[in-house]
Amino acid sequence: MADQDAQSTVGFEPPALSVLRWDEPPEGPVLVLLDQTRLPAEEVELVCTDVPALVRAIQTLAVRGAPLLGIAGGYGVALAAARGYDVAEAAGLLERARPTAVNLGYGVRRVAAAHREAVGKGAGDEAAAAVALAAARELHREDAQASGRMAEYGEALLEELMPGRGYQLLTHCNTGALVSGGEGTAFAVALRVHRGGRLHRLWVDETRPLLQGARLTAYEAARNGLAYSLLTDNAAGSLFAAGEVDAVLIGADRIAADGSVANKVGSYPLAVLAKYHHVPFIVVAPTTTVDLETADGTSIIVEQRSGREVTELTSWQGVAAGGGGGRAVAPLGAPAYNPAFDVTPPELITAIVTEEGAVSPVTGAGLAELCARSSQVTIS
Structure with missing residues (x-):
């Protein structure tokens, strides 16, 4: 019976899970994660306002999985830049959060490099932060494809x-x-x-x-x-x-x-x-x-x-x-x-x-x- 029921759902596609998203409330930009430690009982979002909060989310497996860790790491660098924190220090904290998943370091380094290049070309803090966010979003789009x-x-x-x-x-x-x-x-x-x-x-x-x-x-x-x-x-x-x-x-x-x-x-x-x-x-x-x-x-x-x-x-x-x-x-x-x-x-x-x-x-x-x-x- 289970197989028959499953066959009837072949054409059905549920709404996409909102696993990770960038948001900009009046208090300032944040990274919003679906807290995977609460699944399957509850679908609860976790709001990260800074990189230490994101590092904790990574280490406690609230956000996990190699490709998504790369995306989260990239957005983490963008979050540090947007909030005016030391981007190089933030990148180091993120990259060391979990040692085995190579995507985490990749995402962090890629967005940090985009930010560093923008600063090197004379971009101000706000413009360089926008470059970092664009790089994180591009990484996100590429992974989906x-x-x-x-x-x-x-x-x-x-x-x-x-x-x-x-x-x-x-x-x-x-x-x-x-x-x-x-x-x-x-x-x-x-x-x-x-x-x-x-x-x-x-x-x-x-x-x-x-x-x-x-x-x-x-x-x-x-x-x-x-x-x-x-x-x-x-x-x-x-x-x-x-x-x-x-x-x-x-x-x-x-x-x-x-x-x-x-x-x-x-x-x-x-x-x-x-x-x-x-x-x-x-x-x-x-x-x-x-x-x-x-x-x-x-x-x-x-x-x-x-x-x-x-x-x-x-x-x-x-x-x-x-x-x-x-x-x-x-x-x-x-x-x-x-x-x-x-x-x-x-x-x-x-x-x-x-x-x-x-x-x-x-x-x-x-x-x-x-x-x-x-x-x-x-x-x-």
Whole structure:
């Protein structure tokens, strides 16, 4: 019955989520974010009046997801300029807010460079701030366009790999409109397949310990009328064994020059399972996520988060802020290993899909060639 209900919604498109927006009330410019720590129970906006507030929002995961972090970082620089703060200092605070997501630094450096160039050409404070805001808005627009092209290329790749059929797709973490200027990365591919009537089922990993799959991807799937089922991360193996997964689609927070992919922890085990069961494992990410200056997976800095996210159950607001105040699920003082990401080597990846096309097989040379075609310019 769920599949029939989902098919009836193929032509329906819900209103776009307002995930991040610039606003200019009488009190001065602000950056307004959809607070993702409050989802799915509440859709509440968080207003950032300065860069320290935005840094807190980034670190507590109120705003998250590699592409959106780049956009937020860009607007953060524009906010500092518009409010008359030290732009270079603000850029440094933003860039250090989370170490693994390469898009954050990219967005910050790009807008800071535009502001710096305007100042160097003699622009006053107000004019230079306007240049920074225009650069942030351009970054936002480009990411939205990239999202649409990734969805097209991803759907075409699925058709090439498995022609003339519908798909059961497995995804991990959250890769939809909540992480993007558009409809997302990996989730955007699933959404496009759904709209074409060829998505039989979206399997959603809950994504422990912060449950981005359960709280956010399931929220987006339900909102868009997809036929989906939620599973615990450790149930994925049984799905593969039963032949219930046709392809795995994930996003990325950083892609090294050799094609190694850092993504939400739990992605690497899925790649191993997919390889063993001969299931395509596909990474969908914009070229801004590719870091050609990071040689390989061992060079990627993996963020380590508070162990209390593992040892306690609490409200999502508390968990995102580092835990505390919840019910203990481990002995008091139990040490915990809590990396935010893991790294999947290129030999386990079927393809990397970007707005410039797909790389398959995944090699450093192929990735470099694809990035060379991109309109994105590396900002150092």
